[in-house]
């Protein structure tokens with residue numbers, strides 16, 4: 001768990017982060033979103049003390065980060081930035097080994113860890129271990145950046161616009177990889193992005209910042225349903241709201257008994273993609289299949305549309 005308590009950071013007369021408090025649960029992905037200059041990166045860098053808070057406290061697993069040296073703290077926290085920050089004159093293997101070398105791990109242990117990480121990030125060690133960063137594509141460099149950040153098995157991974165430089169197809173693959181990796185390792189991820197779509201897709205919780213202040217901290221569904229502030233509403237984009245809401249839920253949530261004609265839709269498909277499929281096929285219902293290929297009912301246009309509207313305001317308790 002990361003507890004951020006009344007944290008502020010001033011640069012001269014600029015209050016880059018203004019009295020922010022929030023608690024990030026262990027093993028979750030939190031996205032920090034906001035426009036340029038809203039204080040996202042400053043907040044992120046205060047977690048690993050690349051920037052020192054002017055006031056307030058940050059605790060990780062109950063320990064005040066100010067009680068460690070910055071260097072010690074950063075060895076336990078992975079950090080990935082846009083452009084990946086790889087050392088250009090070091091091979092992929094040497095780049096990934098950066099923190100284990102600093103921690104003075106034995107060579108055999110380092111070699112093992114590098115191979116493990118290359119495999120985890122789907123980079124063939126025999127091909128990539130001895131290449132230099134400039135010999136890799138942007139997407140491959142990004143994966144090496146993530147491997148390097150994870151090398152010493154950190155409990156926390158900080159990511160600052162990690163997918164910003166990638167083209168849309170590689171970007172969505174990198175996002176899917178991050179989700180899979182996070183589930184597998186259980187690491188606590190804090191991700192800075194200016195892309196609300198990315199935040200809604202990846203994060204369990206979203207912190208919206210503007211002018212250094214935290215405007216709202218909520219789950220994607222909550223943020224879409226009940227934006228607390230006009231700025232949050234604008235950031236979400238009201239015209240896209242029904243589609244974004246549908247992107248958060250899968251066909252499994254709306255499947256109903258009954259038959260339908262046509263090629264079945266996997267129950268893991270998002271309702272957004274199922275709607276597109278129905279529209280494209282000009283159908284009002286389609287069969288739904290589970291992972292084992294069994295037909296488990298159908299998805300109807302009506303069931304999808306019923307889930308695309310503003311949630312009813314809950315009635316006061318009786």
Ligand SMILES: Nc1ncnc2c1ncn2[C@@H]1O[C@H](COP(=O)(O)OP(=O)(O)OP(=O)(O)O)[C@@H](O)[C@H]1O
Pocket residue numbers: 011014015016034035036037038039040041042043194
């Ligand atoms: N080292 C610094 N010295 C002076 N001012 C700074 C420094 N770092 C950040 N700032 C200022 O603090 C404010 C917040 O900056 P920050 O980089 O945290 O914003 P951001 O939301 O991450 O922006 P972006 O999306 O453009 O990266 C800005 O007004 C910025 O100019």
